[in-house]
Amino acid sequence: MTESLLDRRARLMGPNIPTFYRHPVHIVKGQGVWLWDAGGKRYLDCYNNVPHVGHCHPRVVQAICEQAATLNTHTRYLHDLVLDYIERLTDKLGHGISQAIMVCTGSEANDIALRMAQAITGKTGIIATDATYHGNTTAVSQLSARKPPIGGRWPNVRLVPAPDSLRAPDPTGAIFAAHVEKAALDLEAAGFGLSGMLFCPMFANEGLPTLPRGFMDATVQVIRKHGGIVISDEVQPGFGRAGSHFWGHDKMGFAPDVVTMGKPMANGHPVGAVATRPDIMAAFRNSFSYFNTFGGNAVSSAAALAVLDVIADEGLQENAARVSAHVLERMRALSHPLLADVRANGMFFGAEFVTDADHTPATAFVGNLVEAMVDKGFILNRIGRAQNTLKIRPPLPFSIENADMLMDAMEAALRETPVTA
Numbered sequence: 001m002t003e004s005l006l007d008r009r010a011r012l013m014g015p016n017i018p019t020f021y022r023h024p025v026h027i028v029k030g031q032g033v034w035l036w037d038a039g040g041k042r043y044l045d046c047y048n049n050v051p052h053v054g055h056c057h058p059r060v061v062q063a064i065c066e067q068a069a070t071l072n073t074h075t076r077y078l079h080d081l082v083l084d085y086i087e088r089l090t091d092k093l094g095h096g097i098s099q100a101i102m103v104c105t106g107s108e109a110n111d112i113a114l115r116m117a118q119a120i121t122g123k124t125g126i127i128a129t130d131a132t133y134h135g136n137t138t139a140v141s142q143l144s145a146r147k148p149p150i151g152g153r154w155p156n157v158r159l160v161p162a163p164d165s166l167r168a169p170d171p172t173g174a175i176f177a178a179h180v181e182k183a184a185l186d187l188e189a190a191g192f193g194l195s196g197m198l199f200c201p202m203f204a205n206e207g208l209p210t211l212p213r214g215f216m217d218a219t220v221q222v223i224r225k226h227g228g229i230v231i232s233d234e235v236q237p238g239f240g241r242a243g244s245h246f247w248g249h250d251k252m253g254f255a256p257d258v259v260t261m262g263k264p265m266a267n268g269h270p271v272g273a274v275a276t277r278p279d280i281m282a283a284f285r286n287s288f289s290y291f292n293t294f295g296g297n298a299v300s301s302a303a304a305l306a307v308l309d310v311i312a313d314e315g316l317q318e319n320a321a322r323v324s325a326h327v328l329e330r331m332r333a334l335s336h337p338l339l340a341d342v343r344a345n346g347m348f349f350g351a352e353f354v355t356d357a358d359h360t361p362a363t364a365f366v367g368n369l370v371e372a373m374v375d376k377g378f379i380l381n382r383i384g385r386a387q388n389t390l391k392i393r394p395p396l397p398f399s400i401e402n403a404d405m406l407m408d409a410m411e412a413a414l415r416e417t418p419v420t421a
Contacts, residue, residue, distance in 0.1 A: 005026060006019075006024065020381060021370070021371060021374050022371055023371075025037055025043070025374065025379070026038040026039075027043075030045070030051065030055030030056055031054075031055050031056055032054040032055060032056075032057075032395075032397055033045050033054060033055070033394060033395050033397055033398050033399075033402055034055070035055065035379060041377065042377060043374075043377045043378065043379045044377060044378050044379065044394075044402060044405060044406060045379045045394060045395060046378055046379055046380045046392050046393070046394045046398070046406055047379045047380045047381055047391065047392070047393055047394065048379070048393070048394070048395060049236060049241065049263055049264050049393050049395070050263045050264065050267070050268050051267055051268055051395050052239055052241075052263075052264030052265075052267055052307060052311075052395060052396055053267055053307055053310040053311060053314070053316060053395065053396060053397065054267075054395050054396070054397040055268075055395070057267055057306075057310055059306050059309065059310055060266070060267045060268075060269075060303055060306045060307060060310065062306075063302040063303055063305065063306035064269060064299055064302060064303050064306075066302070067081070067298050067299045067301075067302035067303075068299050070298075071298050072297055072298050072299045073297060073298060074292075074293050074294060074295075074296075074297055075102070075291075075292075075295065075296045075297070076291065079298050079301075081298050081301035081302055081305065082102060082296035082297075082298070082301045084301070084305060085102075085296075085301045085304050085305050085308075086099070086100045086102070086273075086275075088305065088308055089273065089275065089304075089308075090275055092246055092247075093247070093259060093275055094250075094255075095255040095256065095277075096277045097256075097259060097275050097276055097277055098277065098278060099275065099276060099277070099278055099281045100273045100274065100275040100276070101273065101274050101281075101290070101292070101295065102271070102272070102273050102292065102295040102296030102300070102301075103271075103272040103273060103274065103292050103295040104270040104271065104272055104292065104294050104295055104300075105135070105136075105262055105270060105272045106134075106135055106233070106235040106260060106261065106262025106263060106272050107134075107135025107136045107137050107140060107262075107272075108135075108137065108272055108292070108295070109135075109235075109260035109261060109262055109272040109273055109274040110134045110135045110137070110140045110198060110231075110233060110260050110274075111135065111137040111139050111140055112260075112274045112284070112290065113196075113198060113231045113258045113260050113274050114126060114139050114140065114195070114196075114198065114231075115139075115284060115287070115288055115290075116229070116231075116258055116274070116276060116280050116281075116283070116284045117195035117196035117228065117229050117231065117258070118195050118287070119280070119283040119284045119286070119287035119288065120229060120257075120279070120280045120283040120284070121193065121194070121195045121196070121227055121228060121229065122193075123187075123192060123193030123194055123195040123227065123228070124156045124192050124193070124195055125156045125157075125158065125184075125187030125188075125190075125192035125193050125194045125195055125228075126143070126156060126157055126158070126194075126195055126196060126197070126198065127157075127158050127159075127160060127180060127183045127184065127187075127194070127196075127197040127198075127223075127228075128143040128157070128158075128159055128160075128197065128198050128199060129159060129160055129161070129162035129163075129199060129203070129206055130145050130159040130160060130161055130162055131145055131162040131205065131206040131207070131384070131385040132144065132145065132159075132162065132199070132200070132203075132205050132206060133145075133146060133205045134198055134200075134233055140198075142154050142157050143157065143159070143198065145159065145385075155190065155192070156187065156190075156192040158183035158184075158186060158187055159183075160176070160179040160180055160182075160183050161176075161179055162203060162206035162207075162209075162385070163176055163203055163206065163209045163211060163215070164206075164207070164209055165209035165210040165211060165341070165343075166209070166340055166341045166352060166354075166359060167359050170215075171212065172214075172215075172218070173211075173214070173215040173216060173217065173218050173219060174218055176215070176218075176219055177218035177219040177221070177222050180197065180219050180222050180223065181222045181226075184222060184223070184226040184228070185226075188226065193226075193227065194223065194226040194227060194228035195228055195229070196223065196228040196229040196230065196231050196257070196258075197219070197223050197228060197230060197231065198231040198233060199231070199232070199233060200232075200233045200234075200235070200236060200237065200248070201216070201232055201233075201234070201237055201247075201248035201249045201251070201252045201254075202236060202237045202242075202248050202345050202348060204236040204237070204348065204383065204393075205383055206383075206384065206385070207350060207352065207383055207384030207385065207389045208343050208345060208348060208349075208350035208383065208389065208391075209343070210341075210343050211252070213251065213252055213253045214252075214253050215252060216252050216253075216254045217253070217254060220254050220255075229257035229258060229280070230254065230255075230256045230257050230258070231256065231257065231258045231259075231260065232247075232248065232249040232254075232256035232258070232259050232260070233260050234247055234248055234249070234259055234260060234261050235260065235261060235262040235263055235264075235272075236248075236263075236348070236393070237249075237251070237345070237346075237348070238259075238261055238264065239261075239264045239265065239307070239311060240311050240316055240317030240320055240346075240396060241264070241320055241346050241347050241348060241393075241396065242320070242345060242346040243317065243320040243321035243324045243345075243346030243347060244321055244346070246317060247259070248345075251345075251346075257276060257277065257280060258274060258275070258276045258280060259274070259275045259276070260272070260273070260274050260275075261273045261274075261275070264307070265304050265307060266300055266303035266304040266306075266307055267303065267306075267307050269299070269300055269303040269304075270294075270300070271300045271303065271304050272295070311396070314397070316396035316397060317396075319347075319396060319397065319398075319399070320346045320347035320396055321346065322400070323347060323398055323399065323400055323403055324344050324345075324346050324347055324349075325344075326400050326403055327344060327349055327392075327403045327406075327407070328342065328344035328349070330403070330404070330407040331344070331349065331351060331407070334351070334407075334410070334411065334414065336353075336414045337419060338353040338354060338355060338362045338365055338419060339351060339352075339353055339414075340352050340353060340354040340359060347393070347394060347396055347398060348392070348393045349390075349391075349392040349393070350383065350384075350389045350390060350391060350392070351389065351390040351392075352384065352388060352389040352390075353365055353366050353369075353388055353389075353390070354388065361384075361385075361386035361387075361388035362388050362420070363386050363387050363388045364420045365388075365417065365419060365420045366382050366387065366388045366389070366390055367382065367387070368417050368418070368420065369390065369413055369414070369417050370382055370390070372413040372416065372417050373409060373410065373413050376409045376412070376413060377409075378406055378409055378410075380392050392406070
């Protein structure tokens, strides 16, 4: 009997390796906003933020190939490209942020950010939300609510209730700030103090709640009152996805002390970064001995520079804003007995489904809806504490024509998918 790809995967990679969908898709090719599986079926990619400027963008591919054919080495030798990239990156940040550490993943960036918070404050307490995800290292996995850490969560970690614009409206952010205040006081009473708070300014994994500009102002004041720093995880919101702004924190209107980045930076080449002010960087460098063999290597830097060029030259941030408005208009026109709310934050969309007036999550229905859309040739997924919010997060070249294809298929899938709890 021929071994299936899934069986081979399990034999070589072990059990419980995540795959999307009940019938995992075997992707063999990507171009722009399109993907093809091993059988030749074409899918519209409405989900992946790794190919930020489109799958296999020729300018990024060319930059990688040319640099790989010239030199690739780590940053304990001198080379210009990593410096060129950090200059261009920090020019887009402001808020006194002018230095960066290049890494390979967002997980590494967030791990460093936690250590930066400890170094500048001399404290170890950290706050995150109770429905978040910030990566896979030992430290940042302590902040994830997906699986409880073995041995229990570290005593210096506090998780606060995530914003929920459907079930618990908080138009000024005062309720959220009060939760953060309570957590900070608790950390101080326990002897840890507050080093900072790490959060995504879109609260993407929490379900992409609809929050007004200024929502985080009171929370930022609380964090700084207790001596902590503000860490903005821009892995999902950053690099123009917010549409109106290049960064999620700027769209929300607050100034971070540290900004972390990852997936979209080099269009699939493994690049991440943590950027901050010189005072925080100096505190970190004096407190920790850190280097990253592959972070900021010449090929990665060339790829990341090419992504910045493409975003600017092809007007992709502006496209995100334009397409966002169109998709939101079409989503608001959707009609379904379980549809409770639709959300848009630049090129990032959510649709939450519930079963009753108490907003009981329609988790099974959304799971079935995702499968129906994949069957129709549309790659998307779901998010939120109960996984009952449809998640749409396409590459930035996604056009209005692509959006109409998606929404036409969505309307059909909503009619055809049985209503289940």
